[in-house]
Amino acid sequence: MDTRHVVVIGAGIVGASIAWRVASRGARVTLIDQNEPGSGASSHSFAWINAGAKEPVGYHNLNRRSLEMWPRFADALDEDVGLRWGGKVAWEADPEAARALVSRVEQLQSWGYPSRLVSREELQELEPALNVGVVAAADYNENEGQVEPQLVVDACLNRLAELEASVLSNVEIIGLRKDSHDRIGSLQTTAGDMDADLVVVAAGTATTAVAAMAGVNVPQAESPGVVIRTTPMPPLLYNVPVVYVPPLEDGRREIHLRQCPDGRLMIGEGDQESLAEDDTQAHADDLLARACQHLPGLEGASAVPVPVGWRPMPLDGYPVMGFAxxxxxxxxxxTHSGVTLAPVLSQLAALEICDGARADTVLGPYRPERFAGVTPETAAQMAHPRARHR
Ligand SMILES: Cc1cc2nc3c(=O)[nH]c(=O)nc-3n(C[C@H](O)[C@H](O)[C@H](O)COP(=O)(O)OP(=O)(O)OC[C@H]3O[C@@H](n4cnc5c(N)ncnc54)[C@H](O)[C@@H]3O)c2cc1C
Incomplete structure (x- = not known):
């Protein structure tokens, strides 16, 4: 691969991480974003670093490997990116949901993952400020954590500046020109044309449209999500940064919450992949009221609605990584779960881009080729069951 000039399209957590890793290897890098870096899906993320919610085991292991890489990745970025550990707790009040939680823990334990059942007392010890109510079963994944995606993107940009890479904000890629060997020779941008020896498309939900400019099929599903914030509060959650609170009897789904290092809380409904589009103040107030029932120390906080965020979501739900x-x-x-996966995917991308290696043992199931024959008619068959087919 000719890596004299690598252009990375998209400065979210995935593109910025890849740009930094590739520039660290000595390539000349230009990172381009049509908006401000970090303002795409990365700015809407709940940013829970986990492998406990990932299946099947191969994908679980990819997430787990990345989770375990996070401390070194953050150290190398050499700034406080808000990385905090402490685990995740969840509990269920309903007996049927409790059985599902227990079998999930058993499955994770069979994969050697540090997930375990905890008693109501231990749950309360872990988080004394929680008002847990009825506990039919509770689990604790002690190795999971959280990070602040914008701080990660900013740190990547700072390291890129030291490496004399170029970062162009508010410049959109509007075309990719191929040469007679089907290689991308230049990019058309809203700031003029640019030559490139190698192009990385990390444009989040726009990856489908950008890749199509080169005739590459990367179909996605629609996956809207809403995570609201609160005004800053004193420390309320001490040991466990991520908490899942059971659903209500009226059918409203569970909520998840975490406290950011600056004291704000993030609250979302359902799980990490639930579809949600209500970004009204009324919905934000409702989420906060529900969180207050379980975390009374939140009384006095105000709910700050956040516009709906669109998850980059490959059609089948799994990463798409590799040369087309x-x-x-x-x-x-x-990829979905790009916050969890940024360390491992950026490392493997740099390996493949800079060394010409093929990390097939890890990335084999996630190659773009799997979508080559997929047409709009056949797409529904491989669609991720939790996402909306476009
Ligand atoms: C509500 C929600 C909750 C989530 N929760 C979690 C979680 O708890 N844990 C987890 O691991 N993941 C979570 N995710 C997923 C995670 O946030 C994403 O996988 C990750 O942020 C994707 O990063 P990215 O860099 O690929 O995309 P983005 O952050 O979207 O970056 C892509 C960038 O490309 C730019 N771009 C697009 N088109 C062009 C163009 N033509 N020219 C130039 N630039 C372009 C965009 O402006 C954008 O900045 C969540 C996502 C959402 C929305």
Missing amino acids: PQAPNLYVAL
Whole structure:
């Protein structure tokens, strides 16, 4: 691979991490974003670093490997990126939901994952400020954590500046020009044309449209999500940064919450992949009221609504990583759970881009080729069951 000039399209947590890793290897890098870096899906993320919610076991292991890489990744970024550990707790009041929680813990334990059942007393010890109510079963994944995606993107940009890479904000890629060997020779941007030896497409939900400019099929599903914030509060959650609170009897789904290092709380409804589009103040107030029932110390906080965020969501839900056969110098990097996965995916992308290696043992199931024959008619068959088919 010719890596004299690598252009990375998209400065979210995935693109910024790849740009930094590749520039660290000595390549000349230009990172381009049509908006401000970090303002895409990365700014809407709940940013829970986990592998406990990931299946099947191969994908679980990929997430777990990345989770375990986070401390070194953050150290190398050499700034406080808000990385905090402490685990995740969840509990269920309903007996049927409790049985599902127990079997999930058993499955994770069979994979050697540090998930375990805890008693009501231990749950209360872990988080004394929680008002847990009825506990039919509770679990604790002690190795999970949280991070602040914008701080990660900012740190990548700072390291890129030291490496004399170029970062262009508010510049959109509007075309990719191929040469006679199907390689991308230049990019058309709203700031003029730019030559490139290698192009990385890490444009989040726009990856489908950008890759299509080179004839590469990267279908996605629609996956809207809403995570609200509160005004800053004194420390309320001490040991466990991420808490899942059971659903209500009226059918409203569970909520998840975490406290950011600056004291704000983030609250979302359902789980990490639930579809949600209500970004009204009334819904934000309702989420806060429900969180207050379980965390009374939140009384006095105000709910700050956040516009709906769109998760980058490959059609089948799994990452799309690798060179595209239709454009051999175009590398696709599209994933859900990009916050958890940024350390491992950026490392493997740099390996493949800079060394010409093929990390097939890990990335084999996630190659762009799997979508080559997929048409709009056949797409529904491989669609991720939790996402809306476009
Ligand atoms: C509500 C919600 C909750 C989530 N919770 C979690 C969680 O708890 N844990 C977890 O691991 N993950 C979570 N995720 C997923 C995670 O946030 C994403 O996988 C990750 O942020 C994706 O990063 P990215 O860099 O690929 O995309 P983005 O952050 O979207 O970055 C892509 C960038 O590309 C730019 N771009 C697009 N088109 C062009 C163009 N033509 N030219 C130039 N630039 C372009 C955009 O402006 C954007 O900045 C959540 C996501 C959402 C929305």
